[in-house]
Amino acid sequence: xxxxxxxxxxxxxxxxxxxxxxxxxxxxxxxxxxxxxxxxxxxxxxxxxxxxxxxxxxxxxxxxxxxxxxxxxxxxxxxxxxxxxxxxxxxxxxxxxxxxxxxxxxxxxxxxxxxxxxxxxxxxxxxxxxxxxxxxxxxxxxxxxxxxxxxxxxxxxxxxxxxxxxxxxxxxxxxxxxxxxxxxxxxxxxxxxxxxxxxxxxxxxxxxxx
Amino acid sequence: xxxxxxxxxxxxxxxxxxxxxxxxxxxxxxxxxxxxxxxxxxxxxxxxxxxxxxxxxxxxxxxxxxxxxxxxxxxxxxxxxxxxxxxxxxxxxxxxxxxxxxxxxxxxxxxxxxxxxxxxxxxxxxxxxxxxxxxxxxxxxxxxxxxxxxxxxxxxxxxxxxxxxxxxxxxxxxxxxxxxxxxxxxxxxxxxxxxxxxxxxxxxxxxxxxxxxxxxxxxxxxxxxxxxxxxxxxxxxxxxxxxxxxxxxxxxxxxxxxxxxxxxxxxxxxxxxxxxxxxxxxxxxxxxxxxxxxxxxxxxxxxxxxxxxxxxxxxxxxxxxxxxxxxxxxxxxxxxxxxxxxxxxxxxxxxxxxxxxxxxxxxxxxxxxxxxxxxxxxxxxxxxxxxxxxxxxxxxxxxxxxxxxxxxxxxxxxxxxxxxxxxxxxxxxxxxxxxxxxxxxxxxxxxxxxxxxxxxxxxxxxxxxxxxxxxxxxxxxxxxxx
Ligand code: B12
Numbered sequence: 180x181x182x183x184x185x186x187x188x189x190x191x192x193x194x195x196x197x198x199x200x201x202x203x204x205x206x207x208x209x210x211x212x213x214x215x216x217x218x219x220x221x222x223x224x225x226x227x228x229x230x231x232x233x234x235x236x237x238x239x240x241x242x243x244x245x246x247x248x249x250x251x252x253x254x255x256x257x258x259x260x261x262x263x264x265x266x267x268x269x270x271x272x273x274x275x276x277x278x279x280x281x282x283x284x285x286x287x288x289x290x291x292x293x294x295x296x297x298x299x300x301x302x303x304x305x306x307x308x309x310x311x312x313x314x315x316x317x318x319x320x321x322x323x324x325x326x327x328x329x330x331x332x333x334x335x336x337x338x339x340x341x342x343x344x345x346x347x348x349x350x351x352x353x354x355x356x357x358x359x360x361x362x363x364x365x366x367x368x369x370x371x372x373x374x375x376x377x378x379x380x381x382x383x384x385x386x387x388x389x
Numbered sequence: 390x391x392x393x394x395x396x397x398x399x400x401x402x403x404x405x406x407x408x409x410x411x412x413x414x415x416x417x418x419x420x421x422x423x424x425x426x427x428x429x430x431x432x433x434x435x436x437x438x439x440x441x442x443x444x445x446x447x448x449x450x451x452x453x454x455x456x457x458x459x460x461x462x463x464x465x466x467x468x469x470x471x472x473x474x475x476x477x478x479x480x481x482x483x484x485x486x487x488x489x490x491x492x493x494x495x496x497x498x499x500x501x502x503x504x505x506x507x508x509x510x511x512x513x514x515x516x517x518x519x520x521x522x523x524x525x526x527x528x529x530x531x532x533x534x535x536x537x538x539x540x541x542x543x544x545x546x547x548x549x550x551x552x553x554x555x556x557x558x559x560x561x562x563x564x565x566x567x568x569x570x571x572x573x574x575x576x577x578x579x580x581x582x583x584x585x586x587x588x589x590x591x592x593x594x595x596x597x598x599x600x601x602x603x604x605x606x607x608x609x610x611x612x613x614x615x616x617x618x619x620x621x622x623x624x625x626x627x628x629x630x631x632x633x634x635x636x637x638x639x640x641x642x643x644x645x646x647x648x649x650x651x652x653x654x655x656x657x658x659x660x661x662x663x664x665x666x667x668x669x670x671x672x673x674x675x676x677x678x679x680x681x682x683x684x685x686x687x688x689x690x691x692x693x694x695x696x697x698x699x700x701x702x703x704x705x706x707x708x709x710x711x712x713x714x715x716x717x718x719x720x721x722x723x724x725x726x727x728x729x730x731x732x733x734x735x736x737x738x739x740x741x742x743x744x745x746x747x748x749x750x751x752x753x754x755x756x757x758x759x760x761x762x763x764x765x766x767x768x769x770x771x772x773x774x775x776x777x778x779x780x781x782x783x784x785x786x787x788x789x790x791x792x793x794x795x796x797x798x799x800x801x802x803x804x805x806x807x808x809x810x811x812x813x814x815x816x817x818x819x820x821x822x823x824x825x826x827x828x829x830x831x832x833x834x835x836x837x838x839x840x841x842x843x844x845x846x847x848x849x850x851x852x853x854x855x856x857x858x859x860x861x862x863x864x865x866x867x868x869x870x871x
Contacts, residue, residue, distance in 0.1 A: 237674040239629065279603055282630050286677045329493050330538045330562055358679075358750060359493055377677045 190223025193243030245293025273301035275334035284325035307341035396735030397482035414645035422449035458652035471554035479703035482735025487526035489740030515552025529559035540865035542566025596624035621705035622650035623666030666705035681710035682723030691734035709742030716832035
């Protein structure tokens with residue numbers, strides 16, 4: 180087994196120590212840095228994604244694999260010429276005003292992140308202005324909002340309105356989710372997308388911004 | 390007092406396990422602490438000797454403070470009905486079951502389709518609670534989507550209290566809603582003192598796992614405690630997501646959280662009638678959903694019932710839900726297995742036990758009737774087997790002898806009504822009779838019973854003049870008086 184294949188397997192197994200060790204070794208052995216990423220770290224995560232979709236891997240295993248992969252990336256990053264692993268895009272995510280439920284939002288954030296996007300998690304109980312400020316600051320391609328209460332679902336609509344008023348609506352794709360939210364509701368409030376779970380949320384982001 | 394039976398036959402934890410859970414929880418509260426987001430609550434903790442870090446909002450509760458609060462909290466809490474025959478005496482392993490959840494959708498009685506809930510549901514479900522014999526209380530389980538959000542709390546409590554004379558309990562959405570609900574109940578009781586004497590309403594607050602006390606909900610705890618009204622303080626750790634994936638870890642965490650809330654309530658007003666509690670379950674790790682019908686949820690609640698009995702605190706627990714979308718066999722077996730597990734552990738007040746489908750998101754009238762029957766079966770088990778010379782019936786065998794029968798015997802007519810459970814939903818006919826009746830499945834048979842209850846049952850009303858006055862006082866209440 181080549182050392183890159185071994186690295187892939189370590190990612191799949193979510194073995195952070197092994198990933199760090201193997202990445203370090205590859206760097207010392209002067210393996211091409213881009214190959215470490217594209218033939219070692221990323222393919223591992225691709226396998227994980229496929230197995231998860233088929234129901235052969237579970238969420239905690241996916242997240243551990245992503246964490247292991249990121250630990251490897253962290254070692255390679257500073258050595259790259261421009262110092263940055265190209266991220267696929269930035270997603271700002273948060274739970275809307277009046278709502279404390281954050282388990283789903285956290286999970287969605289982690290899953291999107293594990294697919295190579297930069298995720299900025301704003302937290303819970305966020306008034307529309309917090310989303311506005313984050314859009315200005317981080318220039319994301321996607322804003323994700325989570326709500327689990329009927330009383331707070333409307334805060335999603337309000338946030339979209341405020342983004343419009345601030346002239347920011349066209350610069351981002353807005354996606355929504357949470358147990359009571361539906362595609363119908365998403366359409367009604369003028370969101371760009373809805374997803375019922377973390378895996379399809381990741382798909383959605385991919386579909387919207389590639 | 391409402392008729393009830395004792396659980397406690399099922400013991401998932403051994404004596405040593407109970408002590409180990411307690412010690413783990415003491416350690417969590419004393420060493421990790423709880424993040425308390427209410428400043429007023431932090432002050433209460435601080436002035437009673439807890440270690441408070443203002444910057445991080447972490448409160449560390451020492452063992453003596455915790456154990457003092459546990460002993461200050463009453464071992465028996467009576468949740469009153471509007472009528473005395475409906476009073477619930479919560480203590481030891483006496484077990485009651487009833488409604489729960491705050492769902493937004495119901496399966497429509499006409500179409501069977503999922504639709505939004507409204508104030509009529511609050512009333513119809515109240516009437517069903519009132520009529521169904523094994524349902525002992527009404528935890529307000531729907532959210533009316535036909536009124537503005539600001540008016541939800543008052544509509545929920547008004548229609549619940551006026552639709553059944555059984556005990557009413559509910560969660561609140563706003564502080565104004567809580568205060569209105571208390572005022573409403575005081576009016577119906579005939580004044581604040583009268584309400585405190587026989588509180589026929591009580592409230593649900595919550596803890597946020599892991600180890601967080603939310604600002605608003607913590608102020609609810611303090612407000613209710615100051616009023617001396619009964620409150621449940623459950624926490625809802627989801628194993629694998631907001632709690633350790635091991636059931637023991639989740640149990641210790643839930644125990645610590647609920648005790649932290651109880652400690653605050655007792656510090657604010659020693660002797661406040663509190664229910665220790667859990668709405669814990671697991672996270673489905675394939676898709677990342679909350680699941681309600683998981684057997685592990687029942688095991689966690691069953692173990693916590695043992696903890697509650699160890700502390701001599703009455704417990705508000707969870708059981709009897711299903712994640713199925715319709716009234717199929719999954720709905721039946723998940724509800725039966727979870728309700729039975731928690732009930733046999735002796736959890737005193739098991740909510741969510743009737744009518745819930747689809748991860749605690751949809752209410753079904755038919756399921757409510759089916760669940761009533763499931764609970765009837767469980768009560769039969771709890772009643773147990775009476776063993777004495779009369780029930781052993783050796784003398785009857787002496788008399789009747791080999792090859793005789795027991796159909797025409799006074800011993801049979803004297804005992805059969807209490808020895809057997811008589812199901813109303815279950816079909817025990819021959820296939821021929823069943824086909825002649827149109828081959829109705831369980832849901833169809835239950836549907837017919839729902840129709841009969843809604844058409845025929847008359848709960849003891851709240852005085853019409855009083856209702857008229859309340860309607861003037863709270864104009865946000867919507868719906869024609871019946
Ligand atoms: C755990 C829980 C709590 C915990 C939350 C802890 C936390 N840190 O989040 C606590 C105990 C604090 C809590 C409090 C309350 N809760 Co609550 N809670 C739940 C419960 C049981 C599970 C939610 C959960 O975490 N699920 C697991 C996660 C992973 O799933 P999820 O959130 O749905 O997320 C998935 C998808 O929806 C989607 N998704 C989520 N967000 C996003 C965002 C985007 C952009 C996308 C694309 C996708 C997406 O992907 C996720 C992953 O697969 C639900 C029941 C249910 N069926 O949802 C009730 C539920 C949501 N709660 C409910 C209620 C009523 C309350 C309270 C009002 C109770 C009360 N009366 O006091 C309070 C409100 C507090 C507040 N102001 O927010 C109701 C809501 C009904 C309503 N009326 O609107 C529910 C449905 C339960 C019920 N039937 O009673 N709750």
